[in-house]
Amino acid sequence: MSTHVTHLKGATHRGYLELPWGQVHFRRSGPAGGPALVVVHQSPLSSATYEPAMAALAAHGLDTVAIDIPGFGMSDATPEQWSIPEYATALWQITDALGLGKVHLLGQHTGAIIAAEATLQQRDRVLGLIFQGIPLYSDEERAEKAARYAPGYTPAPDGAHLQVVWDRVRWLYPTISAESASRQVAEYLSVGPDYGVAYRAVFAHRADTAALKGVPTLLLHGSEDVLDRMNDVVTAAFPDAPLVRIDGGTDFVAEEKPQEFAAAVAGHVLAHAAAAAPPFTPLYTAVVEVTGGRAGRARSRSGTLELALTRPAERSGAAGAGATGTDPEELFAAGYAACFGSALGVAERRRRVSAGPVTVTASVTLGTRPGGTYGIAVRLAVTAPRCPQPVLEELVALTHTLCPYSGAVRGNIDVTTEVTGGS
The missing domain is CATH 3.40.50.1820 (Alpha/Beta hydrolase fold, catalytic domain)
Known part of the structure; x- marks a missing residue:
């Protein structure tokens, strides 16, 4: 029994x-x-x-x-x-x-x-x-x-x-x-x-x-x-x-x-x-123009973002030590981490707890799949040293249901979450 x-x-x-x-x-x-x-x-x-x-x-x-x-x-x-x-x-x-x-x-x-x-x-x-x-x-x-x-x-x-x-x-x-x-x-x-x-x-x-x-x-x-x-x-x-x-x-x-x-x-x-799936109501639209693909330039319609893009091979190992510019994976990691951090704040308010200072680190990996196609995987590391581990784990689980990035990739790519709280 x-x-x-x-x-x-x-x-x-x-x-x-x-x-x-x-x-x-x-x-x-x-x-x-x-x-x-x-x-x-x-x-x-x-x-x-x-x-x-x-x-x-x-x-x-x-x-x-x-x-x-x-x-x-x-x-x-x-x-x-x-x-x-x-x-x-x-x-x-x-x-x-x-x-x-x-x-x-x-x-x-x-x-x-x-x-x-x-x-x-x-x-x-x-x-x-x-x-x-x-x-x-x-x-x-x-x-x-x-x-x-x-x-x-x-x-x-x-x-x-x-x-x-x-x-x-x-x-x-x-x-x-x-x-x-x-x-x-x-x-x-x-x-x-x-x-x-x-x-x-x-x-x-x-x-x-x-x-x-x-x-x-x-x-x-x-x-x-x-x-x-x-x-x-x-x-x-x-x-x-x-x-x-x-x-x-x-x-x-x-x-x-x-x-x-x-x-x-x-x-x-x-x-x-x-x-x-709830009905979609537009709140904000970001428009970014890219010319030249991964080796080109990205510029937002608002003019607040303008930067060079670099291929992954040019940023890897010693050969990439002096490379300038960024790449789509870095941009995606920045967006996911920022959005997840804000959504965690919403989770705190819903749970009526405070996690204290929180750092969200997103790692986005580009890789290959069988058949020669490409794919990406994400690892999120959420650290809040002043928040008890069980409380932080509960907040992060709730955050995944609130964050639009988590919703967008759910079931499409592998997302691994590491949670590190206090004792």
Whole structure:
């Protein structure tokens, strides 16, 4: 049994965001700038449910962020009882703090209701939805569950409340492993005796599924998921959404069958990722005229740039010691480093941290490929001696999603990033 399943930690990068109500804990995997997938778990559990699938999702090229809903897992509690619209508003605040624009949303149970409401709030930012079980209760069911579904527990000196929580988990999920059930007990305890706070929000909310028509949607869950019983209701509400049931999987199919789960998720996300490119609005245009190719001259239309260009062979080794002029690789390196440094400043403001003095060094290498064609590769070295290494790494990852140079070359050339922060 993988230790990823048994506790709240894991191998995925983890971090915290500072939001108006407190800290929000998240897990993140995959390439910066890949199709963004935001995962919202069921209550009263946490993003640890998805830890075993994070690497598999990354392998498909998805930039996946699994959050701990405010008040659950390792995220701070809300100051008062929140409604589903308030949770949805918070989800967009979290998404903004992560530096993400348009995203795909995956929600499970409580998380599905939050994701649906978030889509209604900012539909233009949602490229696709995945509901891993969405509880579309009738008015009668919502009233009944509000009255008795999550009674809470009272801490007892002899630890009897631990048995209460264990029995509840086993009642809900009789077939899951003891390791997974143990982790869930820890998740219940992390919330506190009143673990039903998000349930109350769900039971008080009526999801407007008709308003979601036109949003690419996938219904995905294990065949043994507790909400599998609602398939008739859910498929009627989302007639255009395919239903994928992973055989033998429970509510925790992401940890039980991570590869199969990730393949189904990625298939939907990648099929609807093309719309991720935002519309292009021109802000500034630089015009440079070059005559004579690599051995010629470059002059900007503004007249502020005028210089000689030199071939790489004339700048290499001892023969190039006295060479004058520059070359396209140096110019590209200067542009990339300058742009990346400015984008890192934006990342600092979004994360509400200061990296201190930062130096970005770009090395652009011209080389050959099989068949005699030419190509380039880039190495970025980012140094900030006053910034803790983990903080700087997080800032640089975010910067790659913000810098237009990184966006332009992503998937086209090799870009290696070296990050050197303080202790």
